[in-house]
Amino acid sequence: LKRAYAENIKPLEEHYHYDSFFNLPLTDMDIEAKPFVLLIGQYSVGKTSFINHLLGDPPKGYPGSNVGPEPTTDRFVAITHGAADRVTPGNAAAVNPNMPFTGLQAFGNAFLQKFQVAEMRSSILDHVTLIDTPGVLSGEKQRIGRNYDMPQVCRWFAERSDLVLLLFDAHKLDISDELKDVIEALRGHDDKIRIVLNKSDQVSPRQLLRVYGSLMWSLGKVFKTPEVSRVYISSFWKVPYSDKNTGVHEIFDQEKEDLFRDLLDIPRYAAVRRVNEVVKRARTAKVHALVCATIRQMMPAVWGGEKRQREIVGNLDVVFTAVSIEHGIPPGDFPDVSVYKKRLDLWLETGKSLRSMPKLDKPLIDRLDECLKVQLSELMGLLANPRWSEGADEAASFLPRRLALGTTPPHGSRAWEAGGDQQLVSVVRGERDALLREKDALRSEKLQREQDAIRSERESVRAELHA
Numbered sequence: 001l002k003r004a005y006a007e008n009i010k011p012l013e014e015h016y017h018y019d020s021f022f023n024l025p026l027t028d029m030d031i032e033a034k035p036f037v038l039l040i041g042q043y044s045v046g047k048t049s050f051i052n053h054l055l056g057d058p059p060k061g062y063p064g065s066n067v068g069p070e071p072t073t074d075r076f077v078a079i080t081h082g083a084a085d086r087v088t089p090g091n092a093a094a095v096n097p098n099m100p101f102t103g104l105q106a107f108g109n110a111f112l113q114k115f116q117v118a119e120m121r122s123s124i125l126d127h128v129t130l131i132d133t134p135g136v137l138s139g140e141k142q143r144i145g146r147n148y149d150m151p152q153v154c155r156w157f158a159e160r161s162d163l164v165l166l167l168f169d170a171h172k173l174d175i176s177d178e179l180k181d182v183i184e185a186l187r188g189h190d191d192k193i194r195i196v197l198n199k200s201d202q203v204s205p206r207q208l209l210r211v212y213g214s215l216m217w218s219l220g221k222v223f224k225t226p227e228v229s230r231v232y233i234s235s236f237w238k239v240p241y242s243d244k245n246t247g248v249h250e251i252f253d254q255e256k257e258d259l260f261r262d263l264l265d266i267p268r269y270a271a272v273r274r275v276n277e278v279v280k281r282a283r284t285a286k287v288h289a290l291v292c293a294t295i296r297q298m299m300p301a302v303w304g305g306e307k308r309q310r311e312i313v314g315n316l317d318v319v320f321t322a323v324s325i326e327h328g329i330p331p332g333d334f335p336d337v338s339v340y341k342k343r344l345d346l347w348l349e350t351g352k353s354l355r356s357m358p359k360l361d362k363p364l365i366d367r368l369d370e371c372l373k374v375q376l377s378e379l380m381g382l383l384a385n386p387r388w389s390e391g392a393d394e395a396a397s398f399l400p401r402r403l404a405l406g407t408t409p410p411h412g413s414r415a416w417e418a419g420g421d422q423q424l425v426s427v428v429r430g431e432r433d434a435l436l437r438e439k440d441a442l443r444s445e446k447l448q449r450e451q452d453a454i455r456s457e458r459e460s461v462r463a464e465l466h467a
Contacts, residue, residue: 001275001379002031008371009282012364016289016357021343022335023159024103026281030160033100034080035128035270037263038157041167042179043135046198049237050167051079051130054263055122057238063087063118065132075114076153077132082119090115103156111148127267131157136179150178151185158189162266162273167196170203170211175218183222187336194262195219195231201241205248208233232259272383279376286368287333290323291340293360309354316341 010025012018019025039047052061063085064077078093078101088096090112094105104115114134133154158164164186175183186193197215200208212233219229234252235241236259241249298319300308312319320334348354 001278001376002028004371004375004379005031005278008367008375009278009285012289012361012368013285015361015364016285016292017347018285018288020347021288021340022284023156023281024106026278027097027100027102029097029100030103031274031278033129033160035163035266035273036131036157036161037128037266038131038133038154038161038164039167040133040154040164040182041136042169042172042176045135045167045169045172046236047135047167048132050165050196050198051132053237054124054130055079055120058120062120064116065118074134075116076111076134076157077115078117079125079130079132080117080119081122081125083121085120086118088117088119090117093117100160104153107148107153107156111153114148128162128263131161133157136176136182151181154182155185158186158192159277161189161192162270163194163262164189164192165194165196167198168215170197170199170208173211173214173218175222180222190223190229193229194259195229196236196259197231197233199235200233201235201244201249201252204244208248232256234259272380275376275379275383279372282368282372282376283333284335286365287323287329287335289358289365290327290329290360291319292357294319294323294326295354296357296359299354299357305353305355309348312354313341313344313348316344 005026013025039050041047048061048065052058052065055062062077062079064087075090088099090101090104091109093099093101093116094112095102099117101115101117104112134150136150166183195215197212200211203211212231215231223229232255234255236256241252295312298308298312299305317337320331320337323329324331324334
């Protein structure tokens with residue numbers, strides 16, 4: 001996958017200034033990185049408590065975490081596996097080539113001061129990286145103190161995440177302007193979003209019905225799609241359920257298990273999702289290249305350039321339609337017109353003009369098409385092999401035993417370290433040994449075929465010499 005991107009997709013991105021309109025080029029670490037799970041929500045909805053619950057409720061939480069009814073998490077925190085508990089500041093993490101956060105440098109020092117990486121020992125973190133976010137504020141608070149673009153930062157993480165959990169508190173269902181902007185920035189990643197109605201045990205069953213209806217009504221106004229997102233209703237922390245609704249505790253347990261099952265599926269399908277994200281990026285890069293080439297073709301050679309430039313920028317939807325008709329591109333592959341126009345305006349403010357856009361480079365486009373049709377298709381064929389998922393159910397089964405139904409072993413106990421971890425290690429080792437044996441067999445078979453071919457050719461030459 002790295003080779004396919006570097007040889008066939010990245011050259012087209014560099015030629016057509018893809019990073020000025022979308023994202024920086026992918027690095028090897030971006031492709032190799034463990035899957036991300038992004039948690040978003042307003043303040044005090046239980047994001048940090050949810051993460052600590054997944055980690056087995058360590059006594060002090062993950063390194064640097066705070067929990068409280070007030071806005072306690074004031075920064076983005078990536079919780080990942082490490083040999084010891086420690087916190088790495090954002091600027092240091094962004095320049096570390098062994099961490100998948102180099103792309104965050106595009107948001108500047110103001111954001112990096114509000115970002116850090118927390119490392120700790122945890123079996124779950126061997127497979128995923130959890131992203132805790134600051135609580136989205138409401139009212140005047142959201143307009144002051146944010147010296148970075150939070151919706152775009154959330155979009156950056158969502159593009160690299162396999163799952164996005166949008167948390168709501170059963171007592172706070174209002175969607176602020178900033179949360180609405182964040183949700184709209186996640187457009188295009190709807191398949192990754194799961195809604196979590198947390199602290200549901202704090203209201204009566206009758207109130208819970210009304211809360212659920214109000215939440216769906218509010219989300220329908222923001223998502224603006226006919227599909228209904230899955231909503232998980234439970235309470236995700238170590239405290240036992242409240243006695244306000246004892247009749248629905250079983251439902252809470254089932255919802256919790258369903259969400260944990262979604263989390264368990266993440267490592268199993270991580271490689272497929274990586275290919276999927278690269279394919280999406282390649283299709284977007286191709287559309288961007290064709291739009292740039294069309295705009296360049298529409299510009300006059302000598303006079304009237306400024307007037308023509310204003311007309312093109314003001315009618316980008318016409319340009320998109322022309323590209324769609326001429327090159328047979330589906331309308332769903334095009335970016336949002338208003339967002340693309342803003343980025344084009346920013347690009348023009350740097351002193352460039354539409355005349356400086358690259359012309360159509362047919363070999364680059366053909367190379368990208370060939371990559372999509374052949375290389376990435378063959379890669380998906382390899383990933384469809386059942387061997388990739390053999391033992392996945394066994395390896396994943398340790399998480400529900402730890403977290404389901406309030407039977408979580410104490411953090412650091414022998415029950416925590418044994419059982420699931422040893423089973424996972426044995427399955428992974430068995431899978432590795434099987435792959436090595438298969439590789440050795442293929443190598444021996446290939447060597448045998450080469451020797452047979454050399455022997456046959458030698459006999460043929462001897463026969464010709466004898467004749």
